[in-house]
Structure formats: C-alpha cells, structure tokens
Amino acid sequence: MALLIGRYVNRIDRKGRVSVPKTFRDSFRAQEFSGLFAYPSFKSPAIEACGEDFMRRLSDSLEELDMFSDEQDDLASIILENAHPLPFDPEGRVVLPKELLDHAGIADQALFVGRGARMQIWAPDVYASHSTKIFERVREERPTLKLRPR
Numbered sequence: 001m002a003l004l005i006g007r008y009v010n011r012i013d014r015k016g017r018v019s020v021p022k023t024f025r026d027s028f029r030a031q032e033f034s035g036l037f038a039y040p041s042f043k044s045p046a047i048e049a050c051g052e053d054f055m056r057r058l059s060d061s062l063e064e065l066d067m068f069s070d071e072q073d074d075l076a077s078i079i080l081e082n083a084h085p086l087p088f089d090p091e092g093r094v095v096l097p098k099e100l101l102d103h104a105g106i107a108d109q110a111l112f113v114g115r116g117a118r119m120q121i122w123a124p125d126v127y128a129s130h131s132t133k134i135f136e137r138v139r140e141e142r143p144t145l146k147l148r149p150r
Contacts, residue, residue: 003116004023004114007112009111009124012101012109016097016101017089017094019093020093024112025092027051031053033051036049036086036088037050037054038083038086038100039078040100041103041104045104045122045123046126046127047106047120049086051117096121107123113127
C-alpha cells in the first residue's frame with residue numbers, strides 16, 4: 001500500500017461530493033472495495049479515513065482487547081459503529097455524510113491530510129490552528145523517534 005502523505009484542499013460541491021486526491025485514491029486501487037472508510041475522530045474535530053485493508057486491521061486490533069471491556073466497547077462504538085463505506089464515483093469523488101461534516105465543522109472545502117496508512121479530513125481553518133499548536137508542542141517536548149529496523 002502506498003503512503004498517504006501531504007496535504008490537499010478540495011472543494012465540496014452542493015451535493016456533498018469531494019474529490020479525493022489522486023495520490024490517495026491510487027493507494028486504494030488494489031483493494032476489493034473501491035472507496036474509503038470514514039469515521040469521526042475521537043481526538044480531534046476531524047474525519048478519520050482509510051482503505052479497506054486498514055479498516056480490517058483496526059477491526060482485528062479491537063478483537064485483541066478484552067471482550068466486553070469498556071475499552072473495547074468504546075472504541076468499537078466510535079470506530080466501527082460510526083464508519084461509513086464511501087465508494088468512489090467515476091470521477092474519484094466520495095460523498096461525505098452530513099454527520100461527519102458536522103463533526104469536523106467542514107462546509108465548502110475539505111483538507112485531506114496524509115497520516116501514512118490513513119488520512120484525516122479537516123476544515124482548512126480548523127486544521128491551521130491545530131497544526132500551529134502541534135508544532136508548538138513538538139518544539140517544547142522535543143520528541144524523538146526510534147526507527148524500525150529494515
């Protein structure tokens with residue numbers, strides 16, 4: 001699977017359709033479902049989105065949690081119950097459901113933000129503020145990253 005990286009702003013039309021960036025779309029081509037899965041982020045006013053392979057990985061990971069635990073129930077509710085399969089139309093657009101647009105405060109433009117195997121969709125102005133805070137936090141905390149061996 002290709003990496004989802006970068007940021008792209010696309011306009012949302014009156015029918016709620018938005019073009020998924022071609023580089024993001026192309027990474028989902030080999031999957032059985034021709035589209036993406038989207039659900040509300042529980043950490044940010046954004047939409048989380050991924051392909052079928054990553055959605056299966058999420059579902060499998062939830063099965064690793066203790067059955068009937070609050071943690072498993074809560075995460076399954078947020079992720080699986082609220083996930084929407086969004087098929088690509090012939091032009092590479094998806095229709096973002098109103099409940100997801102409302103959650104993220106998205107109106108006429110959607111900012112697609114790559115997150116490796118997944119992406120987020122934001123209102124551009126909300127993301128700008130969020131991004132500034134993230135940069136400030138990283139400058140203060142100075143985190144490090146241990147690279148996985150090849």
